[in-house]
Amino acid sequence: MAATRNGQVRALIYARQSKDNADGIDRQIEDCRRLLAREGIDPDSARAIVDNDVSASSGKRRPGYDGELIPEVEAGGRSVLVVAQTQDRLLRKPREMEDLVDLVERTGARVMLVRSMFDLTTAMGRAAARQAAVWARLEVEQKAERQQRQAVQAAERGECPSRRAFGYQPGGDVDPAEAAVVRDAFDRLFRGESLVRITDAMNAAGLPSVRGNRWSRKGVAYLLTSPRYAGWRVYHAGAEDEVRVRGTWPPLVTDAEHEKAVALLTDPVRKVNTLGTARRWLGSGLFLCGRCEAAGELEQGAPVTMRTGRRTNGNVRTYICRAHAHLSRAAEPVDAAVVAAVEARLARPDVASLLAGATPEVAGLREQADAIRARIDRAVRDYDDDVIDGATLRAVKARRTAELAVVQRKITAAARSSRLATLASAADPAEAFRAADLAVQREVIDALAVVVLLPSARGASSFDPATVDVRWRH
Ligand SMILES: [Zn+2]
Structure with a gap:
């Protein structure tokens, strides 16, 4: 160790505090100083670089190690001697060992440990150091596993989760x-x-x-x-x-x-109430194009619905065929005709028969959806509490979300029937329909009928209700 004897050595002591059972900072530095003295280097000339509480399993940057020690080694090269108490103070992961080996090879700096000795300048020394890093990593991972098992056991005993809930103090006492x-x-x-x-x-x-x-x-x-x-x-x-x-x-x-x-x-009706209010038009995306139907397009795949538009020569709102724009109808008289037809249907004495076939099994579906949603929520909480790992959480979420989508589609269909049932059981169903907001009216129309808009007769100056084809589902 020529550099040691010629007195040109720049000694750097590295110490790291962590939550595990390692010696404290003072003890680590003291051990390093003693080693320096044994090597004939003035311990007081050494600079101590310290990191606090950056755990081995976290990937966080260490301000001392990354921000001070490495730059000092880069700058000082062969004159630098790094001293640490043990290898796992210096390195947190086997990967960091490779970086250190590279650094030592590049700069010629030396590394000494109080409690073990490896010489990174020889193949055997590097192999031994890598082995040590792998075993240190194993210990860290086993500790994480132990903590996870402990979290599960705490859950099994019904202990309060570590993350406090609003209304409780940490530990579970009521706030x-x-x-x-x-x-x-x-x-x-x-x-x-x-x-x-x-x-x-x-x-x-x-x-x-x-x-x-x-x-x-x-x-x-x-x-x-x-x-x-x-x-x-x-x-x-x-x-x-x-x-x-x-x-x-x-x-x-x-x-x-x-x-x-x-x-x-999780009441579907409550949810449905908040949807669809953005639509200001009764039939947009709901009424179907009669020309497309005549051309046979309604039979093939999804029916072509009408979108909304405006006539260029004025402020007339229109419904236009979404696919081909080959049919355009003034929206207001169409809406009025559809509303009148639905009101007439709801005023008929056999309105109760609308309920037939529309008995919703919403409650059962809702329970299913609740259970799935609760499982997802619980998985998230368990992840927060370290009971499950990230991969398990992702797997649970993917599986449950797919299940939920299926149930949700059934609920939407059932909620539509449920809406109709509520309306049909009102004292005056037609009046209830008139008073309902647009989103509800759209759902009722959809549940009751298929509305197809037909072209008006060429040159017709007045609106012909027969061009609005309302086909009852029941
Ligand atoms: Zn069309």
């Missing part, structure tokens, strides 16, 4: 102020208040979410459907062996209240 807000939100929901109003009330209470944010409708919906408030801990969510365990923390709502809240917030 009285937040719990009152939670209780109020449930009460408002059961009184029939909309999610928008409940969200406003929660924000007015002035207590932010666990992440310190204002409440969003999504966040409030998540809260009101979380099984945690009924005292349930769920693990292996979404898997075949999914288990629900009674938690050790005090519930804020009863099981019945939890189920009621889930049912209310």
Whole structure:
């Protein structure tokens, strides 16, 4: 070690604090100084570079190692001697060993360890160092596995998840102020208040979410459907062996209240109500093109619907064939004709027969969708709590999302029938239809009939209701 004897050595001590059972920073530096003294280097001339609490399994940059040590080695080359207590202080992953080998080969700098010795200038030394890095990595990974097993065991015992929920303190004790807000939100929901109003009330209470944010409708919906408030801990969510365990923390709502809240917030009618309001036209995307039908296109694949437009010579709104633009009808008289036809149909005494075949199995489907959605939510929570890993979460999500799409399509169809059933059971169904908003009217029309727009007679100056072909489904 010529450089050591000629006194030109620039000694760098590297120490790293982490959560594992390693010695503290002071002990590491002390050990390194002693080694330097044994090597005949003045320990006081060494510069100590320290990283705090950057764990071995995280991929985070180390400000000391990456920001100071490496540049010093690059700059100092063969005159540099790096000293660390053990290899796993210096390196966190086997990959970092390769970088260090490259660095040493490129710069000629030397590395010494207090508790083991490897010489990166020889093939045997590098092999030994790589071996050591692999075994150190194994230890880190085993620790992660152990922690995951412990998380599962904690879940099995119904222990409170590590991530605190609004309304509770860390550890699961009730936070009285937040719990009152939670209780109020449930009460408002059961009184029939909309999610928008409940969200406003929660924000007015002035207590932010666990992440310190204002409440969003999504966040409030998540809260009101979380099984945690009924005292349930769920693990292996979404898997075949999914288990629900009674938690050790005090519930804020009863099981019945939890189920009621889930049912209310996943009610398909509530959802449908918020959809479709953007459409200002009764028949856009709903009424069909009569010319396309005459040409046989309605029989082949998806029927051609009308889109909306305007006449160039004025402010007349129109329906135009979406595919070929070969048919255009003034929209207002068409809408009026369709509405009149539907009202007449709903005024007939046999309106109750519309219910036949439209009995919805919405409730059953809703339960299915709830269960799937809850499994996805639980998988996300389990991931947050380290009960499952990212790959499992992705697999669960993909599988459950596909299932959900199927059920959701059935719900949409059933909700349409349910809408019709509600309307048909009104005291005056025609009046109820007239009073409904556009989205509801569109759904009722769709459930009741197929509307095909036909070309008007050439040169006709007035609107002919016969050119609006309303074909009843029932
Ligand atoms: Zn057409």
